[in-house]
Amino acid sequence: DIQMTQSPPSLSASVGDRVTITCRASQDIRNSLAWYQQRPGQAPKVLIFDASTLQSGVPSRFSGSGSGTDFTLTISSLQPEDAATYYCQKYNTGLFTFGPGTKVDLK
């Protein structure tokens, strides 16, 4: 099975900071990767799919890049409402595994 890892497990940043989260797959998954945001007490919400395509309605400060095994989610200017846990998810095969998550806190 393909394993998904994320780094860092958590980070603390200030409003306006650029934030980068990394997701790595143990095998090539092409661009079959999505990113989700989960705010405390809420269900997850998809931000990006196909590694770099912004889901409708998601602010443009979110962007994704990468292909193969290494992927990045970037928040260009962190906002208070971005305090959340972020998960990657692969879908290249019928095993729809999530990464372990990265918790983003505000300083």
Place this chain on the structure above:
Amino acid sequence: QLQLQESGPRLVKPSETLSLTCTVSGDSISSSSYYWGWIRQSPGKGLEWIGSKYYSGRTYFNPSLMSRVTISLDPSNNQFSLKLSSVTAADTAIYYCAKQEAIAARIFDFWGQGTLVTVSS
């Protein structure tokens, strides 16, 4: 607007079967464009995909849970369900139902609010 709502017992005894239903409104679960899936989240932990089912019957399962999981579709009531057998305390979690795109990017784009199920005697 598509909406999903989980329902079912919130407390299940060890060794028994956990049963949840997801009621879908705003679209048909018989659509060829979607899978219908279940994801869970243990308290304070990350997301764990359980399984996804297509209208045709094709089902994908998390290998770690596959031997205990059944997912069914009920088109007449526009619902789908999850059964997890032989539960232990490790199965205590928030259980989410979700719609999953089936045509291109197989993302979970609509979620229920989630329901906490506790396994305890």
